[in-house]
Amino acid sequence: MAQILAPSPKCQMGAPKHSFITSPAASSRLWSSVVLKQNKQSGKLKYSSKFRVLAVQSDDSTVNRLEGLLNLDTKPYTDKIIAEYIWIGGSGIDLRSKSRTIEKPVEHPSELPKWNYDGSSTGQAPGEDSEVILYPQAIFRDPFRGGNNILVICDCYTPAGEPIPTNKRARAAEIFGDKKVVGEIPWFGIEQEYTLLQQNVKWPLGWPVGAFPGPQGPYYCGVGADKSWGRDISDAHYKACLYAGINISGTNGEVMPGQWEFQVGPSVGIEAGDHIWCARYLLERITEQAGVVLTLDPKPIEGDWNGAGCHTNYSTKSMREDGGYEVIKKAILNLSLRHKEHISAYGEGNERRLTGKHETASIDTFSWGVANRGCSIRVGRDTEKKGKGYLEDRRPASNMDPYVVTSLLAETTLLWEPTLEAEALAAQKLALNV
Incomplete structure (x- = not known):
């Protein structure tokens, strides 16, 4: 904490x-x-x-x-x-x-x-019993x-001490407090993508109003007045996070012009969610001062433009030790069996982003691969070579709740056990997938 x-x-x-x-x-x-x-x-x-x-x-x-x-x-x-x-x-x-x-x-x-x-003013309580x-x-x-x-x-509770429905931290804290999870010291590295919009027209920063910039290609990690818009906001946010004590590890311009990313981690357990939410708050405040609108919409512009995700890198103690690659593959097997449960919890509007194009997998199909950014789960070349490391879940949308995503990853890979029949069938499918 x-x-x-x-x-x-x-x-x-x-x-x-x-x-x-x-x-x-x-x-x-x-x-x-x-x-x-x-x-x-x-x-x-x-x-x-x-x-x-x-x-x-x-x-x-x-x-x-x-x-x-x-x-x-x-x-x-x-x-x-x-x-x-x-x-x-x-x-x-x-x-x-x-x-x-x-x-x-x-x-x-x-x-x-x-x-x-007053929870009645935030959509979290009725007017006749509004105290949260x-x-x-x-x-x-x-x-x-x-x-x-x-x-x-x-986080938010009723006067009786019950977590309200939008309090996802309470359930996450239960999962991360489980002895088995604690013993595995789960690490998370979260890549938060976001888009900056012009205030009055709600059109991406740097884009001609009512028109489009040149096609994607020169903007990712780009430098120059015709390739990068919003760097001062990204830099101000970077320094504000460091000052605040947020475990921010980097930033970069993204594929779509006007889109940026920052990374938080490695963070342990519930801390990952706390740090991402605080980092989002700082970004909201900074864009407020700059007169720019922040959006976490996973597909802010329809068409041949990249969406915005929140890729979540994940490892456990067993994955990081010798022989960890087999642990990673077992975790991927479990994730394949709960694909629908994860997708339903990975952000609103994610179906507009997970189309199988623009470095995404299809929302309806689970897949994994080494160094493949078009898969649901990516494993790095270095992890394969060393036989230990981490996996990257590329499915979460930019507007996902980090408490939900991180705790669900821990629950599925550490606490949930599939039936032997389901495990055998999934193993066959994954073998064909690879």
């Missing part, structure tokens, strides 16, 4: 002294506004490592006086901190949050009070407020 560490140097998210406007006419100036503050000294640009919180400029270019207040350092004047309680809303993918004052810095979620919110209780579960440093202020990942 993520924990707040000792106070670190102040880090504030940032923009140049004169922030940007978000009208279409200002789009050419947008990307200089998100990450670095520029200062001219001796005729040279100096880039400061200090982040600053954005303050949006009005249309008449009047300086927004909120900026100084947003960046106030309260530590010299009070021990109190601000805790931003974050939870998942009624759709199962929307994030909500609200703030409260805590009397002093904390180091563990157990030190924080439970809280409540927030249970703090994981703490991260707050890169927007800096200092000792924190972000708190919560």
Whole structure:
């Protein structure tokens, strides 16, 4: 479980002294506004490592006086901190949050009070009994407020202490708390793809409004004004995650222009879900400041364009040790037998993405292969060569719930046992598949 560490140097998210406007006419100036503050000294640009919180400029270019207040350092004047309680809303993918004052810095979620919110306003409770209780579960440093202020990942319960239907973390915690699962130390590396949209037209960033860019090819990991749109958002998010204590391991531009990816992991058990949800929250906040819309739709643009997935890399202790390749193959066999159960839990609209094209397998057919990105499950060449390692589940959509996907992988491969007849039949099918 993520924990707040000792106070670190102040880090504030940032923009140049004169922030940007978000009208279409200002789009050419947008990307200089998100990450670095520029200062001219001796005729040279100096880039400061200090982040600053954005303050949006009005249309008449009047300086927004909120900026100084947003960046106030309260530590010299009070021990109190601000805790931003974050939870998942009624759709199962929307994030909500609200703030409260805590009397002093904390180091563990157990030190924080439970809280409540109006569930009737988030689609999670009826109006006549609307109170939903927030249970703090994981703490991260707050890169927007800096200092000792924190972000708190919560899950949601009824006043009687029962997890509400959208609380998928509670079930995941049960699975990851099983002794057999704990002993296998499950590792996850999650590749979160996302798409950036222009705010007013909901069309991908960098695309001509109402028209299309050139075909896919030059955009994946591309560099240049005609190949990459949104790098400042990706970089700002990268630094914010590192500051927060999220186990982010990398980023890259994706195949479709305006689409990006970040990777979180390796993370153990329930921590993977906590870190992905917090990383998503940071990305929502950063795109909010930049005047850009974030979408996790698995196929935001129909046609000959790649969709957005959330490939999940997975291994257990037995897979990582000598002889692990046979353990991986047994895990794949189990996954093949529960393909429908996994697909039903792997994100809304995934059928529009898993078509068998654009580096995906068909949603209706389970397949696996070595170094094959058109399969349901991919095994790396290095894993095959070493005889141990990990597998990659390429089926989850970009809008999947990481608590659901990670716990389902652990359950299917470590706790669920197929019948001998089903296992034998699946083994025959998989042999033919390979």
